[in-house]
Amino acid sequence: MEVAERVLQWVTEAGATGDLMIAEGSSLSLKARDGELEEHKVSSSQVFGIRVIKDDKAGVAYSEAADTAALRLMVDQALVNASYARTDTNEQIPDTEITLATDDALLAPTDDVTVEEKIDAVLRLERELAARDKVTNVPYNGVSDVTAAQRIFSTAGLNAVSRVRACFSQAAALVEEGDKNVMEGWGQGARRFDELDIDHIVDTAHANCLALLYGEAIPSGHYDVIFDTQCQPTMFSTFSMMFSGKAAKDGINPMRDKIGEAIGDPRLDLFDSPLMDDGFGYALFDDEGSPTARTALIAGGNLETFIHNSATAAHFGVQTTGNGARSPRSTLEVQLHQLEIGAGDADDDAVTTGEYLELTDLTGTHSGANAVAGDFSFGASGFLCRDGERIQPVRNITVAGNFYEMLNKIELIGKTRRWDMNRHAFMPPIRFSDVAISG
């Protein structure tokens, strides 16, 4: 608090307003190899980030050093940076004099798991997966336990603190038989280490390997496709710029002129749902201290709104949606908290009737997508299915198309919704028609 008051005092003395973000974290990560601990990593870190606004111009700077001289230099740099920025009357420090804090019992719970027990967990993870049928190697594995805290103070009187804990475990196995090989894996996240289920990760990673070991390409053509609970959120996240008020303000969001228009199948309802507390994107307030809320982005196939921070909201003459996002190193942006798609009206059996492709793995999603145009082409693997049964594993194919056009090629939306592995998306299965597959 004392440091924050001193830094914000310098900002005020310079005739500016501002907010200071202090991010602190500590972590433990462990990896195993051939029955021994291969890597043991611990960390503690702290970074300060200041945003100043002077004469309607914003500037940011950060420092990992906490001494007075470094923090003073950081403020001076931010003021200099602001002097070069374009005038933007919409970006102001929100007039929010409030103290906010997250619930540590919910978001950063403690447990009694010792470091020795965590080491035992990663050794068991590697040992048991390596002992499974046809597994020749478990080159990628690990457990981690990260606790992060973020404090935001503003010249208007905001004092917000949030803490989160994230534990994760994952493993990928190389399975070989004859001239066939495959590497697949699985992972799990939890807020308490003792909630990680090592047996489940071993079982699922092994099953994923065996299921795809004999996968082959299928003939090129257009297929009905269901993306699994991991891949479907990946598709929506890859093109999430379509919901960004910041990208709309910047003139790069292809949906920037389509508010109120039909952009998808009339059965499609999509929300940003930060208040579902069993998701890992749960948030009561954003990085400006604005309260969050469930926001309908697509309702009945119509684009309802973009996600906004205070600056983009002011630009468009609307209210912030509580999606302001900033790190100590970044300018003010927007980001989704948790994607939710409304339950459809199709039974599971109906969604999986007839022949379709279930895609369980997508590669190249960081490079093979163009969010401005909506075009994508990804490597893929999965299963050719008929009436809900996997009849052939499929590998070495690509899936390509235009995501924005795909939103109008929805055949069915299922009733049963599930969280993805990272618990950031809660969706039912969607069956898309006429998707281009190359094999």
Add this chain to the structure above:
Amino acid sequence: MLDTPIARSVIDHALSLGADFAELFIERNQVNSISTLSSEVQAVQSGIDFGIGVRIVYGTKVLYGYTNRTENDELCRIVTELSAKDLRDPETSSASFDFSVPGDIHLAERTLTKGSEVESKVEFLLKADRTARAASNMISQTRGGCLQREQSVEIFTSEGLHASDIRNYIRASLSAIASNGSEQATGGFNDGGLVGWEIQEAIDAEKTGGEAARQALVNLSAKACPSGRMPVVIGPGFGGVIFHEACGHLLETTSVAKKASVFHDKMGELIANPVVNAVDDGTMAKEWGSINIDDEGMPTQRTQLIKDGQLTSFLADRIGAEQTGYVRTGSGRRQSYKFAPASRMRNTFIEPGEAELDDMIASIDRGIYASHMGGGSVQPGTGEFNFAVTEGYYVEKGKVQYPVKAATLISTGPAVLKEISMVGRDFALACGMCGSVSGAVPTTVGQPSLKVDDILVGGNA
């Protein structure tokens, strides 16, 4: 950046707890970035990262921790915490530090320490913006960026090594959006190097803006790409990402030591078509992926990876060399003090051959000319890779027909290396960022035009 007595004390403390090896990696990273949008400065950002990474090795077990603090007590506390499960009597003693200074072959002039030169960079970016917009009234938006950073590193080890280096990176870019009212397409151009802002004398704002606009307009007119297996000619420069993904990552001891690379037992064997010669070279003056020393303090070097199709070397860091028995190649790299080093690529390329681009195109009955490539990824264990075509053309009966969009190439490393049948003369390099276990590091990819006889093209036609 760290007092020598403190470095000595921390390393001695680690060895007193029985460690075989101890290392301190001290880093100060100064950053300045400028972004433009809609012909205006959007933001100027700056900052300083500072921290110390502590690596302790017991046998083949690596213990790693980091902190932002420089006090002896804090660093010794990290060592004690890391070593708690491995305590044993001391097995070795530390050597005296050797303070000899290696030469700097990447001397920079206009560095961040001397000034961030915001006005000059803004002038460059806005000139590129004007050039792009002047190319066509269909250019609806541009976004420019100039990132400069100055990374100072200092390394102490229990073997007596003391090394330091200053790395000045700069990269400028412009992306453009072309729109015809109903569709949008993108294009971009960037260049960079291990130099200061004097790079503006070598890179051209008009070329930057013109290339971004040209590519956006080409892509706006592109048709859906045919799909299926076919021959592909991959253009020079960033086309080298195919070798980076298909082979380079599989030659890092990071995956070789774990036998997680399909090439782990292929040393000396013919793994590529004999027309293929490939190199990873950290010594190229002022290239984006170059270094004077690696992040373990070893002078970098030029490493011949493949000679006439035969595998001749892996890329080995300290731990990788111990685990595999192959010699270190000055390839230990990390994004920052927050990462333990791992074997990584530097400037990686396929050497020029004798073929002509026109002959490659003429040899295709039905295929693709991928003149510009995007990024990609690889799964080392199986060698399966993918990468994106950012500008491509359909080729039929030896002639380029029309531009295509949304194409991805997928294959496996072993397969594609044997399918390279023609290697051109038009060699070029291009800079990128490579992500792996030790974070994102600057790497250069490169190649001349080359022809792959058979690869799966993922299109939407």
